[in-house]
Amino acid sequence: MTSTLTISHLTKAFGGVKALSDVSLSVAPGERVALLGHNGAGKSTLMKVILGLIAADGGEISVCGAAPGNAQARAHVAYLPENAAFHSALTGLEQITYYMRLRNEDISGALPLLDRVGLAHAANRRIGTYSKGMRQRVGLAQALIGHPSLLVLDEPTSGLDPVSRRDFYELLDGLAADGAAILLSSHALTEVEARTDRLLILSGGRLVAKGTLPELRREAALPVSMQIHAHETHEAEIMAALPAAVRMNNAIHLTCGQDEKLTTLAQISALQGKVADLDVIPPSLEDIYSHFSRRDGQ
Amino acid sequence: MIARILATAKTEIHIARRNRWVLIAVLLMVVFSLVLSAAGSAPTGALGADRLSVLVASLTSLSVYLVPLVALLMSFDAVAGEVERGTLPLLLTYPVARWEILAGKLVAHTTILIVAICAGYGAAAAVAIVADPTAVSGLIALWRLTWTSVLLGATFLGIGYALSSLAGRVSGAAGLAIGLWLGLVVLYDLGLLAAVVADNGGRFTTTVFPAALLANPADAFRLFNLTASQATVAASGVGGAANAIAPWQSLLSIMVWPLIAIGVAAVAFRRVEP
Numbered sequence A: 001m002t003s004t005l006t007i008s009h010l011t012k013a014f015g016g017v018k019a020l021s022d023v024s025l026s027v028a029p030g031e032r033v034a035l036l037g038h039n040g041a042g043k044s045t046l047m048k049v050i051l052g053l054i055a056a057d058g059g060e061i062s063v064c065g066a067a068p069g070n071a072q073a074r075a076h077v078a079y080l081p082e083n084a085a086f087h088s089a090l091t092g093l094e095q096i097t098y099y100m101r102l103r104n105e106d107i108s109g110a111l112p113l114l115d116r117v118g119l120a121h122a123a124n125r126r127i128g129t130y131s132k133g134m135r136q137r138v139g140l141a142q143a144l145i146g147h148p149s150l151l152v153l154d155e156p157t158s159g160l161d162p163v164s165r166r167d168f169y170e171l172l173d174g175l176a177a178d179g180a181a182i183l184l185s186s187h188a189l190t191e192v193e194a195r196t197d198r199l200l201i202l203s204g205g206r207l208v209a210k211g212t213l214p215e216l217r218r219e220a221a222l223p224v225s226m227q228i229h230a231h232e233t234h235e236a237e238i239m240a241a242l243p244a245a246v247r248m249n250n251a252i253h254l255t256c257g258q259d260e261k262l263t264t265l266a267q268i269s270a271l272q273g274k275v276a277d278l279d280v281i282p283p284s285l286e287d288i289y290s291h292f293s294r295r296d297g298q
Numbered sequence B: 001m002i003a004r005i006l007a008t009a010k011t012e013i014h015i016a017r018r019n020r021w022v023l024i025a026v027l028l029m030v031v032f033s034l035v036l037s038a039a040g041s042a043p044t045g046a047l048g049a050d051r052l053s054v055l056v057a058s059l060t061s062l063s064v065y066l067v068p069l070v071a072l073l074m075s076f077d078a079v080a081g082e083v084e085r086g087t088l089p090l091l092l093t094y095p096v097a098r099w100e101i102l103a104g105k106l107v108a109h110t111t112i113l114i115v116a117i118c119a120g121y122g123a124a125a126a127v128a129i130v131a132d133p134t135a136v137s138g139l140i141a142l143w144r145l146t147w148t149s150v151l152l153g154a155t156f157l158g159i160g161y162a163l164s165s166l167a168g169r170v171s172g173a174a175g176l177a178i179g180l181w182l183g184l185v186v187l188y189d190l191g192l193l194a195a196v197v198a199d200n201g202g203r204f205t206t207t208v209f210p211a212a213l214l215a216n217p218a219d220a221f222r223l224f225n226l227t228a229s230q231a232t233v234a235a236s237g238v239g240g241a242a243n244a245i246a247p248w249q250s251l252l253s254i255m256v257w258p259l260i261a262i263g264v265a266a267v268a269f270r271r272v273e274p
Helices: A043-051 A071-076 A092-102 A107-116 A132-143 A162-177 A189-195 A213-220 A232-241 A258-269 A285-295 B002-018 B021-039 B051-075 B080-085 B088-092 B098-131 B133-167 B170-199 B203-215 B217-228 B237-244 B247-270
Strands: A005-014 A017-027 A032-037 A058-063 A077-080 A150-154 A181-185 A198-203 A206-211 A224-230 A246-248 A251-256 A275-281
Touching: A005 A043, A017 A043, A017 A058, A017 A181, A017 A206, A032 A043, A032 A162, A032 A189, A043 A058, A043 A077, A043 A150, A043 A181, A071 A077, A077 A132, A092 A107, A092 A132, A092 B002, A107 A132, A132 A162, A162 A181, A162 A189, A189 A285, A198 A213, A198 A285, A206 A213, A206 A285, A213 A285, A224 A232, A224 A258, A232 A251, A251 A258, A258 A275, B002 B021, B002 B098, B021 B051, B021 B098, B051 B098, B051 B133, B051 B170, B051 B217, B080 B088, B080 B133, B080 B170, B098 B133, B098 B247, B133 B170, B133 B217, B133 B247, B170 B203, B170 B217, B203 B217, B203 B247, B217 B247
Parallel strands: A032 A181, A032 A198, A077 A150, A150 A181
Antiparallel strands: A005 A017, A005 A058, A198 A206, A224 A251, A224 A275, A246 A251
């Protein structure tokens, strides 16, 4: 299957400062890709280039087979900006109706669409009276208009409560299952860990890592940490058997490289009867993210 | 294309109605027109013109200030407001051309202007005709004033959009709009009059002055309405110079200015980077 979004060797600078350098990526239909990075890493710039809002300095971009920002591309791409803003004098229904008209969609679907994001009860209230979470839902509703082939979502869950977040990701799963390609940026790392197919890490305008979480985990080769609770009297013996272990908060902590994991576990199981409990803690997404972001000198 | 322009127009009318702009524009026009109609009723007999024709001359002097002001007030926020609210980037990712967005706003704001102008002039004309039934002979002049007022309004709407695109911020756009209104509508004439007085019938008065009047959309509007309705007798100051300029010249200026202003606005809006 050909990719919905393909970017190769994209470069963009603002007045001599490189915002993006040599970025290459692709998003296939039905794929959910998370874009991670610090503030200022270039996430929003990358999204704006994809949307055709700002022009790239170099590189090639294909959005649904067209150049970014041209009419054909815009007809197939939906965008949810960070902190979605709307005119406060309009009602939610008027705003969505307007966007549907611009996309040449039947406006009778406006109310069902607001219902889909849980805003039907506020449809006839002015957006000026909405909370941040409600405005974000209006933003989400407009991104669902028509059947976009590519959704570009800039921190879509900021301002949403945990339940709304779960509903949001369920909506995304449905869209991806229907073949939409999804590129979303987020700060909530644990959230995208479970809900996306692939991760891209942007740091200082460079794509420093891309792949599935297990792939990134392997590549980062971060140490695994283990926490051992000893039966009261055996603590000293365990400490003696595991020279690398340290005592902390009534537990014994041990870290080892990925390739030493099984050997270490074998050592611990040899201490059967002395160990009350064992937790193996793989490196978290935060650890992996920091590893890749920092590697670039940030 | 038409559907997208109308969609934008409809939304803009919703916004203008909620922000009370429709009400403000209509009230301004009606109140001032009625005041003029009451105040201007005295000199009728002396001039030998019908009451409505005299009213048209007064309304021309009023509209030359009021229509540009209302148009600028409605338009200065058009682009800068979208930029400042952060609504522009999202709008520009929709399959709608920038000129279509601008055209939609223009349709909405022009519609509101038409409503306000018709309400204002209509109210004043109704009063005049009730008081003096022979005044119906002045309806042609009133009709001419109405459509030229709309064109004058469209010119200043275009200028407002252009300023709004160039300023980038709402406060800056508001300042530019007020400055431009003062310059084109008030100071321009004062400057010209001062120059004419100083020149004392020399080359400036015969060649530069008529061209300078035609170059200003507000002056062209005033000239055309005063010469065409032959109400120059009732006019003084700049209007008195109207005899030197043929009506087709001022008409051309009135017709061309909206195109220039809207064209400049479209170019300025294209250069806005969200």
